[in-house]
Amino acid sequence: MPADAFIHHMPKAELHIHLEGAIEPATLLRLAERNRVALPADTVDGLQAWFTFHDFPHFVEIYLTIQSCLRSADDFSLVAYELGADMARQNIRYREATVTPYTHLLQEKGLAAEEIIAGLEDGRRRARRDFGVELRWILDIHRNLTMPAVANVTTQLALDWVDRGVVALGLSGNEATASAAHFAPWFQRAKAAGLASTPHTGEIAGPSSVWQAVHDLHADRIGHGVRSIEDPHLLAYLLEHQIPLEINPTSNVCLGVYRSLEQHPFIHLLRMGLCVTVNSDDPPLFNTTLTQEFQRLAETFDLDENDLQALTLNAVRSTFLPADEKRQMEEEFVRQIESYREPLS
Numbered sequence: 001m002p003a004d005a006f007i008h009h010m011p012k013a014e015l016h017i018h019l020e021g022a023i024e025p026a027t028l029l030r031l032a033e034r035n036r037v038a039l040p041a042d043t044v045d046g047l048q049a050w051f052t053f054h055d056f057p058h059f060v061e062i063y064l065t066i067q068s069c070l071r072s073a074d075d076f077s078l079v080a081y082e083l084g085a086d087m088a089r090q091n092i093r094y095r096e097a098t099v100t101p102y103t104h105l106l107q108e109k110g111l112a113a114e115e116i117i118a119g120l121e122d123g124r125r126r127a128r129r130d131f132g133v134e135l136r137w138i139l140d141i142h143r144n145l146t147m148p149a150v151a152n153v154t155t156q157l158a159l160d161w162v163d164r165g166v167v168a169l170g171l172s173g174n175e176a177t178a179s180a181a182h183f184a185p186w187f188q189r190a191k192a193a194g195l196a197s198t199p200h201t202g203e204i205a206g207p208s209s210v211w212q213a214v215h216d217l218h219a220d221r222i223g224h225g226v227r228s229i230e231d232p233h234l235l236a237y238l239l240e241h242q243i244p245l246e247i248n249p250t251s252n253v254c255l256g257v258y259r260s261l262e263q264h265p266f267i268h269l270l271r272m273g274l275c276v277t278v279n280s281d282d283p284p285l286f287n288t289t290l291t292q293e294f295q296r297l298a299e300t301f302d303l304d305e306n307d308l309q310a311l312t313l314n315a316v317r318s319t320f321l322p323a324d325e326k327r328q329m330e331e332e333f334v335r336q337i338e339s340y341r342e343p344l345s
């Protein structure tokens, strides 16, 4: 079977995608109209052109503009539902999406934290009903905001919302702004209460940031972690403990971590036996989808059906679902893949 067809049929799980960064231009237009926010363009094409990221300040500008369009529970419900509709289109059965609540509260748009989770919960429920897909949330501390209030509020919300789909505490933003170790007390608190830890590290900063994630934040997964390739001891540690890496290839190229996909360490990490997963990060901003990430990797690195199956099963095993639900999902994925893949020769 051609790789594209195999990838299209393959059931998928995605672990690293940002709610705000996944909003499609058409949805953003709806939100902007609803909330009377002026956007740089008023058509899907115009917005797509503006969306296509060209440097980091532009990326931040797009992000803040998107956030300013989310103002009510209904808005959060809409974008959560759209995330589910996109899953159905790409045969993604399960997604853990990152939400950054504090930056919404900081924008002083009169939004209460309760409205955020009520909207997310409504969208998640409607997506399950209409598309049969499952969503969970990772609440994210933005490391550019180093004041303790940000980490305090985010961690407390994550703990309060465990029974509304929150599974982990994350850490994003510019790694140059604050070290991962700075956030250790909050991650300790989250872990002690049963939440998982999945900080962004080893993307802009080098291996030392991944070591901090492992030692100080007790990371269960690493967001990105690609620069672990620069430290053989770290690679050995990640291999031994099978700590999954959430790799976002196109995002890494767009943000200049690697000059091209050919130069990306993906294939080395995979062949070394690390638990590598494939993700899309902020798909419309990087002009990609999860399906396209798999396609680009398959083409660039000549991945075969065994590789693709291993990658999709890595994602299932790396979810923050209870063990029995993971096992069930893995069995279901294997059954489906075996129903259409060519017999092993």
Ligand SMILES: [Zn+2]
Pocket (backbone or CB within 6 Å): 016, 018, 172, 200, 223, 281
């Ligand atoms: Zn990310």
